[in-house]
Amino acid sequence: MASWLMKSEPEEFSIDDLKRVKREPWTGVRNYQARNFMRDDMKVGDTVLFYHSNCDEPGVVGLARVASKPYDDPTQFNPESHYYDPKSDPDNARWQMVDIAYKRRFKRTLSLQTLKANAGALGDFALTRRGNRLSVLPVSAEQLATILELEKQTD
DNA sequence: GCCAACGTTGGC
DNA sequence: GCCAACGTTGGC
Secondary structure (H helix, E strand, C coil): CCEEEEEECCCCCCHHHHHHHCEEECCCCCCHHHHHHHHHHCCCCCEEEEEECCCCCCEEEEEEEECCCCEECHHHHCCCCCCCCCCCECCECCCEECEEEEEEEEEEEEEHHHHHHCHHHHCCCCCCCCCCCCCEEEECHHHHHHHHHHHHHHC
16 A cells, blocks of 8 residues: 655644535646656555645645545636646646545644754655655655654654 | 747745 | 745747
């Protein structure tokens, strides 16, 4: 079973929003590499680290899981949507996504700062690689274990 | 196919 | 709000 990290701006959609709605279609990803992870590599049941970006304290704030197989992101066909993509052919859609289901919220944010401070234990981590802006990225089993251990320490 | 211009992400 | 580090677009 693989694990992933998925970023969301809490002002747009936070871990508390996910807790409330239980399950959410991960619409709006418009980066090919991030799409490929969802479309080609995610499996139902995979662990998701839910990450808050563009906020006071960026970091991992909880856990979710992949709750659906990949399917076409409906927002790409909706001219009213911020994520509308007029170049996407409905018969051969450009953007796929998965649903994410709430698992649990961390008591405290495991901050980006803490993750960077533990760069040694985390090894080569896509999140902290120089210049990385991917909103969906892979997490190794070792990295997941390290992060869950760090969560206990910061409780 | 090159590459300048432009748009976006996201930490700070 | 700034800006580095990207990714994308489109003229040629």
